[in-house]
Amino acid sequence: MEHKIKLKNTPVRNAILKIFKEASVPLDAEMVFKKISKIKDLKGTNEATIYRNLTTLEQGKVLRKIDLRKDSIHFELADLHHHHIVCTSCEKVEDFENKEIEKILSKVTKKSEKFTKVTDHSLELFGVCRECA
């Protein structure tokens, strides 16, 4: 349960990290809250604590924010950098990786006039999955 940042090693925070490591899709605060609430020793955890942890972990570059064009902000582990195809009519999310895109992006980045460094990017595809089609 290694942290990249100097943060206290609390039960809730560890559980949140574990949840993200086991998750196959990006999670929002409510989803994390529900999962935490199912853990025997953490049942009483307050939702504000979840929000604070997500914020802290994102600032510490452990998590990354993702916009799936849903109502809430989603997060995933920052070190697993893949992209997503999101169904606009259900909750389905498919991951994909593509090295070519990363290469092109770094070229684009260098061409920028106003920016000296680009630290992160988001790439999401939106469509309709087989089931919803």
Add this chain to the structure above:
Amino acid sequence: MEHKIKLKNTPVRNAILKIFKEASVPLDAEMVFKKISKIKDLKGTNEATIYRNLTTLEQGKVLRKIDLRKDSIHFELADLHHHHIVCTSCEKVEDFENKEIEKILSKVTKKSEKFTKVTDHSLELFGVCRECA
């Protein structure tokens, strides 16, 4: 002032479209609201009307939602499909286009297992601009 969808041709809606056509950056509801409020004949326009129009225009594929990792949802004209480099510490946004990426994306799309069609995508880069660096 051609609409792609059959919507009523109201003063507020036309003004909103004009604002987007003249905008060089994505706009959120509040920005549109402020611009509308400066127009003599539309000064009294209610903010809820702006929200409703943005929603309607997005559903009608006239506008596209964009997430700039700011507090609010931004929009831009759907037919101008470029991407953005966003400063995480100020409001600066730089546009860029890249045909290669589009090509790769259409390949990726075809490989998808769960999705039959991908209709849209978002690609935003995040970094720090010269001024903020």
Add this chain to the structure above:
DNA sequence: TTGAATGCAAATCGTTTGCATCTCA
């Protein structure tokens, strides 16, 4: 005429925050 658009105010809902208390390091 009539369905869509608007104004207004209240409601929603995801998220944040102040403050007292507790816990890890």
Add this chain to the structure above:
DNA sequence: TGAGATGCAAACGATTTGCATTCAA
């Protein structure tokens, strides 16, 4: 011990919605 973490409740702010009214087609 002291900074960070948590609980709780209240606050916030962006966005939505119900309802009566107005307007475009």
